[in-house]
Amino acid sequence: MFGLFFVILFTPGVSEFICTSSDLEMSYTFCDSTAHAFMFNLTPCSTMNKSVWKAALTWIPRSDIHFLKIVFNVWYDGAKALVWKELLCSGADDEYSVCGTLKGETLVSTFDIKGSRIKFPKGNYSVVVQGFSDDSEDNMLLCLNFTMIVKRDAF
DSSP, X not given: OOOOEEEEEOOTTOOEEEEEOSXXXXXXXXXXXXXXXXXXXXXXXXXXXXXXXXXXXXXXXXXXXXXXXXXXXXXXXXXXXXXXXXXXXXXXXXXXXXXXOOTTOOXXXXXXXXXXXXXXXXXXXXXXXXXXXXXXXXXXXXXXXXXXXXXXXXX
């Protein structure tokens, strides 16, 4: 039941099928109309696995990353379920490898996503991930809209 999605995203506005297994389907699109140089890899492609998801990211940002706030908006079957904001880079004592990446540099990073420990109820999820270069959330660096379909309950 292990899957892998590995995609280089260059086309804005086009929904791409990313990952499928017996219990999960994932796809994505960019929120804006600008092309991006972006690659994301995630294993396993399953909500039933109790281990941590392993993620790898390759991205060429269009501006310097001295400040980076990530905002996750999650909808479950059409209802807003979660808003989570995380300051990754503030310009001082930053611990993440993304911090300090300059415009046009290739950022390569691997990390764990511990959300796979959550038991996702069957249904349709929409996860909008936005990256901002300021605390006011006016200057967006990146925006991805992931669709996740959980085909069966994990309970």
